[in-house]
Amino acid sequence: MxxxxxxxxxxxxxxxxxxxxxxxxxxxxxxxxxxxxxxxxxxxxxxxxxxxxxxxxxxxxxxxxxxxxxxxxxxxxxxxxxxxxxxxxxxxxxxxxxxxxxxxxxxxxxxxxxxxxxxxxxxxxKRFDPDHIALERRVAAGEFGKVLYGAVCMEDTIEVPSEWLRRWAPSSSPAWFLGVHFYDLVRWVIKSNAKTVFAKGHKGLLRDEHGVDTWDAINATVEFENGAVFTFDTSWILPKSFEAIVNQEIRLVGTKGMWEIDSQYRGSRSCVEGEGMRTWNNNFKRxxxxxxxxxxxxxxxxxxxxxxxxxxxxxxxxxxxxxxxxxxxDGEDGLEVTKIGVAVHESISTGMPVNIAP
Ligand SMILES: NC(=O)c1ccc[n+]([C@@H]2O[C@H](COP(=O)([O-])OP(=O)(O)OC[C@H]3O[C@@H](n4cnc5c(N)ncnc54)[C@H](O)[C@@H]3O)[C@@H](O)[C@H]2O)c1
Structure with missing residues (x-):
């Protein structure tokens, strides 16, 4: 049935x-x-x-x-x-x-x-992306040694908050809408929860020029319980003329190796009259x-x-x-990710690092 x-x-x-x-x-x-x-x-x-x-x-x-x-x-x-x-x-x-x-x-x-x-x-x-699955498998197999640090970026073009989600973007942010994808991915790859978060945010472009009162960009540094430190750069103000709706990358460095994945540009690009240069992540949806x-x-x-x-x-x-x-x-993963999102926003408003309670 x-x-x-x-x-x-x-x-x-x-x-x-x-x-x-x-x-x-x-x-x-x-x-x-x-x-x-x-x-x-x-x-x-x-x-x-x-x-x-x-x-x-x-x-x-x-x-x-x-x-x-x-x-x-x-x-x-x-x-x-x-x-x-x-x-x-x-x-x-x-x-x-x-x-x-x-x-x-x-x-x-x-x-x-x-x-x-x-x-x-x-x-x-993000856990279902074949490149991310390969990363998780190889980290779990110990091929990179002890994971020391990494960096993530996830960025949308400005029409996402200013046009598509205009009505509810003020109740969201680049951390809630984009960051959570990679907060979860990194937790899953390194099998560790977040311990401390320090974040900065930028407001102005969307609020003053587009009438949408939300953060333009949020940059967070997260220390995980296993000692790994990752930076997460998120924004939703890339120009409309950017080559795709989203830009995203992850890199990870361990004691025995490193891996960089451009999670948007997989080597596929096009240019047709009236559309300009575009790149395609056919792994996401085709x-x-x-x-x-x-x-x-x-x-x-x-x-x-x-x-x-x-x-x-x-x-x-x-x-x-x-x-x-x-x-x-599962729901517990959702909870751990939200703890990071809440800490990110708390750190922006207090200007201080935030410890995440287990
Ligand atoms: N997994 C992803 O990559 C991804 C991408 C985009 C959005 N999302 C998530 O999906 C969710 C929806 O985003 P979206 O871009 O589709 O937003 P959207 O604003 O385009 O769509 C939301 C829809 O929900 C409807 N709705 C609101 N309240 C309702 C209710 N009580 N009962 C029935 N319908 C109701 C609205 O009328 C609207 O059509 C968000 O949580 C967003 O973060 C996930």
């Missing part, structure tokens, strides 16, 4: 969730059973494009749609009440990153999932057709969502949440 999924939030990233479950229906793994969306235009678009039932109220969907699992793809600060309601209704839940923007919120969500005995997965898709000519998408941006359906299917076939632990980013 396919896993019956309901998606809450069919905005820009919600489309990826809808595509992931639609294509899993071709394999009999999942079924996009229902969607909940409060925006009329988007609701209509879902009905026309995916032909599935759209509820305006997610509680009604949980009650009436007969779904096994829910994915939460609403703005960052709106994940918590939806996840809590889904867990209370006995649904397995995949939550977009960040799990929540407060530590109490994450704890409440982890506890609610435990109480209801439902899976809580967080969509930290359009394809299956053997029957149906449009499908491949790449880690889709696979991390599909992974949730496979996990729920495994549970339905007799696996336990305990047995699956460690094979996917």
């Amino acid at each position: 396919p896993v019956k999924v309901g998606v809450v939030g069919a905005g820009i990233f919600g489309e990826n969730h809808l595509n992931a479950f639609r294509q899993l229906s071709y394999l009999g793994v999942a079924e996009l059973t229902a969607v909940s969306e409060v925006n009329e235009q988007r609701a209509q678009w879902v009905e026309e494009t995916y032909g599935c039932l759209v509820y305006r109220d997610y509680n009604e969907m949980f009650e009436k749609a007969g779904i096994d699992a829910v994915t939460v793809v609403t703005p960052d600060h709106l994940h918590r009440p939806i996840m809590l309601a889904a867990a209370a209704a006995g649904k397995h839940v995949l939550v977009e990153k960040p799990l929540d923007v407060t530590i109490e919120g994450c704890r409440e969500m982890v506890d609610a999932a435990k109480k209801a005995n439902v899976l809580l997965q967080v969509d930290f898709h 359009e394809d057709v299956d053997k029957r000519g149906r449009k499908i998408f491949r790449g880690y941006g889709i696979e991390s969502i599909e992974d949730f359906a496979y996990n729920v299917q495994a549970l339905q076939q007799g696996a336990t949440i305990e047995k699956l632990k460690g094979t996917y980013p």
Whole structure:
């Protein structure tokens, strides 16, 4: 039996969730059973494009749609009440990153999932990138010796906060929207939680010239419990003319070696009239057709969502949440990442390093 999924939030990233479950229906793994969306235009678009039932109220969907699992793809600060309601209704839940923007919120969500005995997965898709998987494997095998330090950058172009997410960018930041991806990735690669954070932020361009009161850039230095130190440079003010929507890199140095991954530019670039020079990260998402000519998408941006359906299917076939632990980013990972995000913002406002409580 396919896993019956309901998606809450069919905005820009919600489309990826809808595509992931639609294509899993071709394999009999999942079924996009229902969607909940409060925006009329988007609701209509879902009905026309995916032909599935759209509820305006997610509680009604949980009650009436007969779904096994829910994915939460609403703005960052709106994940918590939806996840809590889904867990209370006995649904397995995949939550977009960040799990929540407060530590109490994450704890409440982890506890609610435990109480209801439902899976809580967080969509930290950087773990599904083939280059990052190779990095994790080789670090775990000790090939780099003891990891000493590293550096990450993740940057979006300015239309992301000033146009796409204009309504809720003031409730988010480059740390919440972008940094969390790599806070999680580094934790996962080096198998250590963050201990101390020192961060600086810059405000001005988005607030004064675009009327969006949020941080332009956030630079954080994080010391992990195992002694490794990583810097995380995040911003969402790259010019629109940049060669892609996102720029991202990670480098890591250990006592026996180093690795640098340009997580955006994988050696694929194009230039067509009117578009300028573009670079393509086809590892993230690429359009394809299956053997029957149906449009499908491949790449880690889709696979991390599909992974949730496979996990729920495994549970339905007799696996336990305990047995699956460690094979996917779970609520506890979401909590540890949010601890870093909270410490980053606290350090910016106090000007002091912040120790993270275990
Ligand atoms: N994994 C990734 O790489 C990635 C990329 C982009 C965004 N995201 C995350 O996905 C989430 C959504 O981002 P987005 O870019 O799609 O934002 P968006 O603003 O484009 O879409 C959010 C949608 O949620 C809907 N919504 C809000 N409240 C709702 C409710 N109570 N019930 C039903 N629908 C509701 C809105 O109408 C909107 O259509 C965010 O948490 C964001 O951080 C993840």
